[in-house]
Amino acid sequence: MQIADVRIFLAVAAAGSLSAAARQLNIGPMQVSRRIAVLEQELGVRLFHRTTRSVALTAEGEAFSPYANTIVEAEESARGELHPAPATASGTLKLTAPSVFGQTIILPFLTTLLEQHPDLCIDLDLSDRVLDIVGQGLDLALRIATLEDSELVARRIAGNPRIICAAPHYLARHGMPARLADLDEHQCIVLHSVPRWPVLVHGELQRRRVNARFTTSSVDAVRTATLQGLGLAMLTYWDVHEQLRDGALVAVVLEDAAMEDLSVWALTPTRRYAPARVKIFLDALEQELARRQQGQGMAPAA
Template sequence: MMRLYNEFRYIMDIDDIAVFVAAQAGGSLASAARQLGITAMAASRKLASLEHELGVRLMHRTTRTVSLTPEGEDFLPLARTMLDAAEEARGILTPTGSSVQGRLRVTAPAAFGRLGIMPLMPSLMREHPELHIELLMSDEVIDLNSAGIDVAIRIAPLRDSELVARPLAVNPRVLCAAPSYLAARAAPQLLSELTEHECLALSNMQYWPFVDGKQERSVRVDGRFVCSSVEGVRTACVQGLGIALLTVWDIQRELSDGTLVSIGLSDVQPQELSIWALLPTRKYVPQRVRVFLDALERSLTDMQVGA
């Protein structure tokens, strides 16, 4: 592995490749410079050096943005693999438990990022002072490869894809409502009774999935309020606007303090979800990703045991 790493550095500079990958992920050389801790001029020179070494133009440049040429699009997957291989080579020779370095880009749903990931940041960054973390908290599904994401945390049924999926923890869903809503309207007892209630749905989730034994069942829900964000649905539920189907991680605090009350149906149960880590299809998983996922998995396990 070290021989390969040294060959990479002889053929082309790994630092130059890092500028290319960072510029594509951030959309500009200025963004790449900030990520790598160098000047914009130095970033420009490194990209030019890489292009000179390869004999092709990899990026179209303007004063503010960059975009890939066809040759750049072809080279990008290999460039990422080379960076990962270089980091893997360093990791093999790094003593176990030593500090990791580099920039970790993570995307996660907003609610889970706030409750599940942010509590890890103080200890993780204290233990690894050369680790830089960029957390994108969004309910939108982001393309990992085009955005240069190292790992995505998803809480949803997985679609078929070329991404590598690693299960982290189970995450049950519950029907819930505010006490004020249930004081005005009796809680539903059967799945069919949900159609008589104000159901607070995500914009892209008009059907709620349930299971009856091993059989899956779903019901189309309707209500006067829909939202593109889980945070918005949870807030509306707390305000007493209706019933919501939310994951346990979203509403742990509200269930504990009584702000929200869980609702059990006698004929079905909400379909259970899992928390997944999705990785780009790469041969090597960078050490910074392994360290982050191990810490997150331990934290989720501790939270479930303490629940």
Template structure:
């Protein structure tokens, strides 16, 4: 079996479409069709069912898929081993990340990254929404939300626990809550996408409704409102790291429950043939997160 033919087969299995597989691989639809046909002729079996709109694997294709993936992983590992670790990154790196995290953590890395890799270009999309990285052609998404697409590949970079926090003046005026029940007597600033605050108590998940005179659709607005003393907030550690350090916000610990723990995760469209520029960027980001935590 030729690696090029195996790569086409795996791409078709992931995309469920010959045309989409061709787009992802940068090949013509005719080339993809020919390579698939060549692989089927060599193996003497039909690997996919073809329709006018989509394709699906035959039982023989399902059997072949894990072996095909192993072949591609071995090929990628061999090529990576033979490359020098000092190779410069090049091409267009397309990244998406949450707005506050991208501004506070990723942006400071960009100047040195570009200076050290003159042939590299970076396109950064900051959004608090989950975007379709495959459809938009994005190389890597930095996410903190729970992952829902099992077809994507995730790499955990660093812990990022949720933190209940408040302005010191707010706590001086209203007191510091000690339990979940106490939160009902406080202004809990809500994020539109997260109307309930998630906690864990005794190994079980539970939630408390965020209720305050002010709510917002962005992490930045919630963080600002909390700093101005409009109420308490539940944000992630990396969103308020600087504020915790300078004392403009303080962490509120509850005796009977802990805020949900999350992680900063890099999401890739596929584990095969990850561009060198993506590896360089992720290594740099992971180093920064590890050094600063």
């Protein structure tokens, strides 16, 4: 199997036609068609449904696509190991991130990043679901959670502790809770994925049931409801750091309990060397988080 043929396969899959891929690759359409035919013969399957105007991946082509990405990226990584890393990133960086983190952290700094790297493209999936990185051909997943054992490569980007918070006008009406038991007297806003609030009592993790006045599957909806004064919420630092800084939300510190200390993790598929665009993006993200942390007393250590 020729890596050049795999690159042509990926170009055709992305462009949706042989002629468009040929123009991108600066080769003739007939050459593209021949190389795809050679690849199909080697694999023993048909990779594309062909019509006079367009092509579409077959089920076998869909299944081969993530492996094709891995093959191409492995070659890029090998070249990067043998030669100095490029100063600029190129190609398409495919990543997923939690919705609120992506909207408040990633999107604002992408303009500068793309200006610095004109050959870089970003394909960003904002989702609170856990996606299959390898199966969907992703370069990178940003996650905020306690990581389970897996074959993925994990890199810690920054601390991200859980924080109980509320709007000032809610606390003015209902009072500031001082101890864990005081939560029983308050209405709370609960995320479906965290029905019981994890808290540390004498160093041991407990999951405490709270009075859920409003429940939702969306982190953004929890934050909005908290700002509107519907009750106390437990969110992570990077979800609400701007609101805490501006005073729109107030952190609740309990005397007899501490919050779980999570982190922002970057997960990449299992391979020794990642494409240069992954490293450049993660370095830029770390710098962005460090910049935002400066001057904020509650900022977690990176």
